Amino acid sequence: MIPAEIIERVRAETDIVGLIGEYVALKRAGRSFVGLCPFHKEKTPSFNVSSERQAYHCFGCGAGGNALTFVMNYENLSFPEAVKHLAERLGIKIEYTAEDDPSKPLYDALEIALKVYKNKLWSEEGLGARQYLASRGLKEENIKTFALGLVPQDTSELLARARELKLSTKMLSDAGVLGNHQGRFYPFLAGRIVFPIKTASGKLVGFSGRIFGEDANPAKYVNTPETKIFKKGQLLYGLFEARPYLRREGALIAEGQMDVLRLVQEGFRSAVAPLGTAFTAEHARLLSRYTESVILVFDSDEAGRKAALRTLGEALSSDLDVKLVLLPEGEDPASYLALHTRQDFEALLKEAEEPMSFLFGLYSPKSAAELRRVAEIMISVIRRIPDNLKRELYVDEAAKLIGVHRGIIAERVSSGESKKQHKPESKTSRISDTEEMLLKMMVTNSEFVAIALKHLAPSYINERDSRELLELLYKKSSERERFTPGEIMDALSEHMRQKVSEWSLSELKYSKEEFSRTLAHYIYQRTREKLRNDLREAENVGDAERAKRILSQLNSLVRESNKIYQGI
Ligand SMILES: [Zn+2]
Incomplete structure (x- = not known):
């Protein structure tokens, strides 16, 4: 648990312009700063950051929030x-104590192992492994950046280092560093070259080990067994290193670790690969947080084509834009780059194909039966696309390639869809204009919140998101008279945060008179609405007495509406 005071200090002391300026080039524009939005692709800056309001908002994609939500998202x-x-x-x-983070000893165990493995690789005994890596065209600098290592055959150094940190042998085994055979511990992945596997935020969670040289072991790659922190279906090799480039360059998805290293070495810095397993829906979702587009670069052998097809489906279902490249028969990116130049590879990427024409080319159907088979594959792929418009475009393309009327493909696509799958409609309960204006004024000026606090109960507000915003504003206002909208932003729902950040970045200023008038008008509107509802209810149940009373209340409300304003 992080103490509340620390959260408050972080909110109050982090300057948002300084923080975001470390990620995005910002230029002053009026009272705020602008730059290119890191959350969507754009050429004209629509990403605004305000120091005064401690908030950011992108007028292009709606992303918005405070310092905390920025680092959470970025x-x-x-x-x-x-x-x-x-x-x-x-x-x-x-x-942090072990109580706060029970996984800490596991991370420590892995860090110890990594140190031992790296030492081993660069020691005399690592010569063979280093020669192997060099023969695969990997440069020393690159090997060091990705912290490759070599697992020793014995446990002595591992155990010695673990003792220094008071880590038990069991902890090394729980982290997947040691294996256990009939009660005897042995170094897992012994004799293999290891690639450290990190999470997207750079935490070491396990290793992939590769055989080299004369080793007759049939399993080329072996991963750390699944542990509490190592879940290979959720990890992509190279993601942490690729992250800074993903948004601008899109991801290159390759088949293996060696490909990633070789690609990065040649300047294709956004390369990632699954850990010798199939690319899963979770991988696709993970990537879609950082980029909208991916290029699959696969081997053109049977296994590579199958993997490409499966990856294509998963990527499309996460709404990624996908293109595909199949390398010449028998080549993977690593071997291709060993024989060709960077420019050759760039040319291949430029010619990457859209999914439908890729599928058509992959099977190059000649007979009617083959055409039908390809059409079926296309249809099954299109069905996975969540976005309607994108799906329509692919239907068009598939129909053109197969040479049938688009209606036929479209019908097949929709007939196979599980109906009623659509998500619950986003609540579009309209906030009234006055209500919105009122909240906007309070967001831009915390002094107004103190005024509203005396006159407007949160229960006046019907819409839940708006009511929660008002309650938050009240809470902050009772703690401190003046505060920035940035201070409440991370507690809001995504939907509300977009609105609030947009208001925060608007250059408009409101006077106290304007606010009082708006508040009075709102209270009047809501009181009248409530009385009218009561009246309808009384009439419905035939309570004439009550109806009469409400009617006279309504009359005096209308007559004396300006009294509300005077009271504020
Ligand atoms: Zn944006």
Whole structure:
């Protein structure tokens, strides 16, 4: 648990312009700063950051929030991780104990192992492994950046280092560093070259080990067994290193670790690969947080084509834009780049194919039966696309390629869909214009919140999101008279945060008179609405007495409406 004071300090002391300026080039424009939005692709800057309001908002894609939501979204961190990240940046130390983070000893065990493995690779005994890596065209600098290592055959160094940190042998085994055979511990992945596997935020969670040289072991790659922190279906090799480039360059999805290293070495820095397993829906979702587009670069052998097809389906279902490249028969990116130039590979990427024409080319159907088979595959792929418009475009393309009327493909696509799958409609309960204006004024000026607090009960507001916003504003206002909208932003729902950040970045200023008038008008509107509802209800149940009473209340409300304003 992070103490509340630390969260408050982080909110109050982090300057949003300084923080975002570390990620995005910002230029002053009027009272705020603008830059290219890191959350969507754009050429004209519509991403605004305000120091005065401690908020950011993109008028292009709607992304908005405060310092905490920025690092949460950009670095893909949870709320506590984001607090910790910003606290460290401010030099505030948060001490974690094993109770706070029960996985800490596992991470420590892996870090120890990594040190031992790296030492081994660069020692005399690592010569053979280093020669192998060089023969695959990997440069020393690259091997060091990705922290490759070599697992020793014995446990002595591992155990010695673990003792220094008071880590038990069992912990090494729980982290997947040691294997256990009939009660005897042995180094897992012994004799293999290892690739450290990190999460998207850079935490080491396990290793992939590759055989080299004369080793007759049939399993080329073996991963750390699944542990509490190592879930290979959720991890992509190279993701942490690729992250800074993904949004602008899109991802290159390759088949293996060696491909990623070789691609990065040649300057294709956004390369990632699953850990010798199939590309899963979880992988696709993970990637879609960082980029909208991917290019699959696969081997053209049977296995590569199958993997490409499966990856295509998963990527499309996460609404990624997908293109595909099949390398010449028998080549993977690593071997291709060993024989060709960077420019050759760039040319291949430029010619990457759209999914439908890729599928058509893959099977190059000649007979009617083959055409039908390809059409079926296309249809099954199109069905996975969540976006209607994109699906329509693919239907068009498939129909053209197969040479049938688009209606036939469209019908087949929709007939196979599980109906009623659509998500619950987003609640579009309209906030009234006055209500919206009122909230907007309070967001832009915390002094107004103190005024509203005396006259407007949150129960006046019907819409839940708006009511929650008002309650938050009241809570902040009773703690401190003046505050920035940035201070409440991370507690809001995504939908409300977009609105609030947009209001925060508007240049409009409102006078106290304008606010009082709007508040009075709103209270009047809502009181009248409530009385009218009561009246209808009384009439419905035939309570004439009550109806009469309400009617006279309504009359006096209308007559004396200006009294509300005078009272504020
Ligand atoms: Zn944007």
